[in-house]
Amino acid sequence: GQNIDQPTEMTATEGAIVQINCTYQTSGFNGLFWYQQHAGEAPTFLSYNVLDGLEEKGRFSSFLSRSKGYSYLLLKELQMKDSASYLCAVLDSNYQLIWGAGTKLIIKP
Amino acid sequence: IAGITQAPTSQILAAGRRMTLRCTQDMRHNAMYWYRQDLGLGLRLIHYSNTAGTTGKGEVPDGYSVSRANTDDFPLTLASAVPSQTSVYFCASSESLADYNEQFFGPGTRLTVL
Numbered sequence: 379g380q381n382i383d384q385p386t387e388m389t390a391t392e393g394a395i396v397q398i399n400c401t402y403q404t405s406g407f408n409g410l411f412w413y414q415q416h417a418g419e420a421p422t423f424l425s426y427n428v429l430d431g432l433e434e435k436g437r438f439s440s441f442l443s444r445s446k447g448y449s450y451l452l453l454k455e456l457q458m459k460d461s462a463s464y465l466c467a468v469l470d471s472n473y474q475l476i477w478g479a480g481t482k483l484i485i486k487p
Numbered sequence: 488i489a490g491i492t493q494a495p496t497s498q499i500l501a502a503g504r505r506m507t508l509r510c511t512q513d514m515r516h517n518a519m520y521w522y523r524q525d526l527g528l529g530l531r532l533i534h535y536s537n538t539a540g541t542t543g544k545g546e547v548p549d550g551y552s553v554s555r556a557n558t559d560d561f562p563l564t565l566a567s568a569v570p571s572q573t574s575v576y577f578c579a580s581s582e583s584l585a586d587y588n589e590q591f592f593g594p595g596t597r598l599t600v601l
Contacts, residue, residue, distance in 0.1 A: 382529060409588070420592035423590070426589065467529075467530075469588060473585050475530075477531070
């Protein structure tokens with residue numbers, strides 16, 4: 379079966395750095411996505427990785443290792459507005475997104 | 488403002504009733520999707536459409552049907568609602584189904600079936 383694993387909840391301090399991990403086992407791989415979802419709102423796109431390595435976009439970076447079936451999302455200089463759920467999703471061989479349950483990130487002052 | 492709209496925002500429905508959730512996008516995207524999101528679970532794909540006139544089944548299609556008469560609209564119908572269909576429903580769209588595929592989401596419909 380297909381499976382995406384990520385921690386259920388994480389807590390971090392404002393101004394700090396946090397890393398949210400995601401491991402996956404899917405039928406095929408056509409890229410990995412990270413989305414942000416604030417409570418009661420729709421998911422919004424953060425990043426896309428299809429090749430191994432680190433992609434940096436401002437305060438957010440995303441890393442992929444296809445051989446290990448592993449990705450992480452790195453958030454720097456945390457702000458209170460970063461409190462949200464972060465969803466990891468893999469595009470499988472049928473070009474359908476398989477989603478993790480999401481990691482709820484709580485930022486404390 | 489370009490984007491995706493969904494209606495209704497929320498609905499309480501008696502079991503056994505028929506219900507259609509509406510979704511419209513104005514980005515001229517070819518691909519559209521319906522997901523349900525339940526607490527503790529990831530988004531699950533119900534149905535999708537690659538282009539106007541074609542539809543496909545996702546992970547959890549039973550009890551739902553869709554149509555894609557034109558590029559902009561992608562309604563989701565529950566023929567006879569059951570309590571297990573209580574969920575938040577998101578419609579999404581993307582330029583195409585294949586390859587790099589950022590999906591844009593509508594604001595969601597919160598459905599409660601009693």
